[in-house]
Amino acid sequence: MKRWLSNAEVSLGNHSDRLNAINIFPVADGDTGTNLYLTLRAASKAAAAKDTADIGALLETAGRAAMESARGNSGTLFSVFLTSMAEPLAGATRLSAPLLATALQRAQLRSWSVLSDPVPGTMLSVLEAAAHAASDSEAAVTGDDSNAGLALTLHAIMDAALAAVIHTESQLDALTRARVVDAGGVGFLLVLDALRAAALGEELQEELLDGLHGYDVQDPHIHAHMPRMEGVEVMCTITLSPLDAATLRLQLDELGDSVIMSAVSPVGDGYRWRIHVHTPDAGAAIDLLRSLGDPVNLTITELSADGHETNEIPEAHGL
Template sequence: MGKAETALGNHSDRLNAINIFPVADGDTGTNLYVTVRAAARAVSAGGDQPAQMDVGAVLATAGQAAMEEARGNSGTLLSVFLTAAAEPLAGHTRLTSTLLAAALNRAQIRAWSALSDPVPGTMLSVMEAAAQAAAAVDAGQNGDDSNHALGLALDAAVEAALAAVIHTEDQLAALTSAHVVDAGGVGMLLILDCLRSAILGEELQSELLDGLHGYDVSDPHIHTAMPDDDGVEVMCTISLSPLNAATLRQRLDEIGESVIMSQVGSGPDSEGNYRWRVHVHVPEGEPAVEIIRSLGEPANISISELALPRDPAADAVNSSGHER
């Protein structure tokens, strides 16, 4: 997680610059960085890990922390990815190509299902491509659990993620028009390469980003030329029964967009309620908050404007997590 925190910190400005989908608010890099930072700090707080650490438990800790402090669409989907990837790894002290394939597959399925209206050409497509590539390599290894087989699966996952990032420009009209790739997809590519680097003990592949449309340092902040997006982003954590969670998703779908709901943790409380992380874009915050409060008591609720002053020379981040 430390590698990912550093990489996203170094690249947050460029990711912000090409962030135009689903809204051109220039904060994908910031949101991913803040979310990964929460995950990294949670792992670090656990102190020195034993040599035979439970890989799934460590990743679950990271995912839980990320979910609690997730920012934006990209941060929320990343936290879903981390928590889901941890599940097949629970109880294992060593990663293999088979476990990697299972973790990536579980994670991409959960991320797709968290969104009410998932869209190809985003970080979801990058997750899916990486998972399919790792699974294909593992299938050809005949159960080989060596580090060599794991390395092949990791290489394939990153290579497929890069191809998926390049393809995003052709999948979404907004990206095609602006001649850029998807910011969240690039962020996911960086995270996967950090995973590869950490596991294999190799350097990050800086050349991965060479030539990505819109990603040269000399390019302007693409999002600053896009029309302002009205409305706000509402996020919170709330305990709900499965029925009330389904009701909340339906009612938020009726008034807003980019609805993401995912469980925080794996089990219910004594009353049968599960904790959920909720994200939605709506014209006004109060109606969404009223709907949420009608079904439970939200915690960590935040309301952030989608359209903010767009001056790349201004302060990088405001108190809500959106780039200024």
Template sequence: MLLTPLDGITLQTKIAANAHAMKRWLGKAEVVLGNHSDRLNAINIFPVADGDTGTNLYLTVRAAVSALDESPVAVTESGNDVGAVLSKAGQAAMEQARGNSGTLFAVFLCAAAEPLAGKTRLGAPLLATALNRAQIRAWSALSEPVAGTMLSVLEAAAHAAQRVDAEQDGDDSNHALGLSLDAVVEAAYQAVLRTEDELAQLQEAHVVDAGGVGMLLVLDCLRSAVLGEELQDEMLDNLHGYKLQDPHIHEHMPADDGVEVMCTISLSPLNAAILRQRLDEMGDSVIMSQVGGARNDDDDDDESPMEASYRWRVHVHVPDPAPAVELIRSLGEPSDIAVSQLALPRHDSDLPRHDPDLPRHDPGQPQHDY
């Protein structure tokens, strides 16, 4: 065990699990992911060895934080609604998600916010419910979910929270929340270690999954923000490929000529199913997740759920963007279509390095509007 579960000695006054703590969590995650972007990029080999998992996670979390910074009303006028804060952050993350990892983080955040709506405090029972909702939604967002990835880490974290909640018989105290957060991070850490044996690509490269490590960092930031404790950097010491002196594993790999296409589009459930099926035939790494609720553009109260329009965030890897974009446009009017090369040269100067007291730096990633 890396973690020492809370006991009666822990100062309960340190624990804060309200809406302000959720803002601190995401702000801390932005800084940590910025500092770890280079190492996450260095071990990024699945589903594509394109060396951008760290950058994509950082940029997506930054979008969530910026949305809260630009509109503090989410905290001050929502009655300190934990769900409202995370929902606002999640919607911004979803609209500006980058890559597989960023999209799945946005799915995680939006889904976790749902059972927290109207709640002023995160307790152990709610944490278990939120993490379980998030891991189910993340698995279902992918057309072909794969174990040994961020998905497995989320699943392990959710199961740990459920186990503690059952053991504590639904106790809503700060003590139970501390126990749950300890267990969540420990389970996530163990799941990260297992990823190397769960995916042949990771085993061959002798590294753990980059997205899984990113989610571990995010969950440790949650624990740190709520419990008022330091981040557990010692967790990273035994992760294969994660030492600063370790090379980027894809430096000598052949370049992938494919591209990543992302957009947001309003579709009926039927057209969304059609789009997913055809994108599956056209490429891989298909992720489709709903953004917000139904939109009834005609204000027709009698409109059936199958006729209602929903906003979707769409992500796919394809050899050529033109057919994918044509398909998307044949079903609706997409916004924010972005096409990015899957394999790009990475240099230290391109990557974010953060100190909490320093201004933010945008590493960027070349993208092209289409």
């Protein structure tokens, strides 16, 4: 698992520029590759420092670190994937096809649920395809926990995930018009390939992305020709009661879109939440957050295809 996250970090670092280049959904801000890489880096660093033989405990630690450092939609969804995947693996000391199938199913259900308005044709669709392929594999169905069964399941997952990435181009109008596949979906495909390679002691597939529309290294940055995006991305961590969390989601839906709320860990009678929203009014969003709790790790990022700047907001001061 440590080798998986380390390899995924390297792979996403190598591909971050190209992922940025084809990033046009949900906004053409050209940062999906960077966001995934930085989030993976936090997860990999936390995993490397964890001394345990428990796969679930390791991924829980990595997932929480990723959640606290998550960047953008893609980074936040990857963090949810990792923390959710950890739950069924708690206490396990080796990966098997049945365990992997259960973990991926948990992760895809949780990932769809954290979004107020989940959209097919994104990383979510690739995760869903991978989860279904794992659950439908003969090893998962029969309870075969052999290494051979795991290998066959991982190869089936990769075939399904690649097909799902190719399909994203026809699922979203913006991608169809630009003739590109979804950047987040490609990034997640690279993460899955790193898992396959680490679990089976194989190399990453250098030819994996050959032929994907928009992924030729000679192609220009697609997002550079898109209209400037108005508004900002607001992210933070905040502790809320269940009622306040429900209230916040409803009000964030009114203030903007791309709302993601994911529980990080229980705190007293509530939970520590990671919050993400795109909104034209940063002040209103932050006022809302501060009316319900004390947001930390608060950042504001301009949604712009021609350069975006992230500002850390001092926790002890108003906007």
